[in-house]
Amino acid sequence: MVRISPLLALLCIGCVADQPESLKTVAAFEVPLPTATDKSDFLALMRQEAVAQGYHLDAASDDQLRALSRVSPLTLNASIWRGNDEENMVSAMDGADHVGRIWITFSKGENPERSVKLQNSLISKIKQRWPDTAALPIMPSGAIPLARDLVRTPLGYEVRASEASKYQAERQ
Numbered sequence: 097m098v099r100i101s102p103l104l105a106l107l108c109i110g111c112v113a114d115q116p117e118s119l120k121t122v123a124a125f126e127v128p129l130p131t132a133t134d135k136s137d138f139l140a141l142m143r144q145e146a147v148a149q150g151y152h153l154d155a156a157s158d159d160q161l162r163a164l165s166r167v168s169p170l171t172l173n174a175s176i177w178r179g180n181d182e183e184n185m186v187s188a189m190d191g192a193d194h195v196g197r198i199w200i201t202f203s204k205g206e207n208p209e210r211s212v213k214l215q216n217s218l219i220s221k222i223k224q225r226w227p228d229t230a231a232l233p234i235m236p237s238g239a240i241p242l243a244r245d246l247v248r249t250p251l252g253y254e255v256r257a258s259e260a261s262k263y264q265a266e267r268q
Contacts, residue, residue: 103235118183123202123215124232125242126189126253127222132227135172138198141225142188145218146176151185153177168192176214185214192242199232203239212231235263 098248119190129135143153154172156164171193176186188200205211208222223229232240245259255263 108229118204118206120204120238121201121234121240122204122208122211124234125200125219125227125229126194127198127200128230129172129195129198129202129226135198135224138172138188138222139174141221142174142176142186142218145214145221146185147216151176151178151214154181169195171196172198180197185211186218191243197243199240207233233263 099234124176127138129138139153139155146153148252153174153176156172156202161170161173164173170190173189175184175188177183178185183206184203185205186200186202188252190196191196200218203211204216219229230248232246233253234240241259244257245262246253247256
């Protein structure tokens with residue numbers, strides 16, 4: 097079953113609330129997936145990597161995406177979970193302010209070593225297939241800035257200088 101919590105987290109991106117350390121976002125990337133084939137290949141890659149490391153992928157169906165899009169437009173919503181949905185390891189989705197540009201986020205996890213292994217393997221494969229994948233800045237709260245406040249650089253995204261006062265960006 098697809099969890100809506102990653103969608104709600106992105107919708108509340110400006111909200112700052114204490115969260116367990118294991119849920120803190122430690123890495124985030126934007127993966128441009130402009131076609132249905134790209135999205136299908138991306139989900140297949142996520143599923144393959146999840147299974148290879150003993151996890152599973154939950155991904156929203158087209159009908160679920162249509163229903164979720166009534167609240168906020170999106171074309172992909174997927175998460176990699178450990179166990180019986182015990183721990184959300186990775187979330188990938190787009191949103192109203194970055195439709196078609198999938199943001200994949202990695203949590204610190206309950207076992208950071210295990211989480212880093214999944215992150216490194218998955219991002220390596222993603223960058224090989226989609227070389228325009230770019231790092232996103234993560235705020236001290238673990239939130240990602242709004243898409244409109246970001247500017248692309250050769251090293252990934254940074255907070256736009258005119259919007260920097262809103263954020264205290266941490267570099268990845």
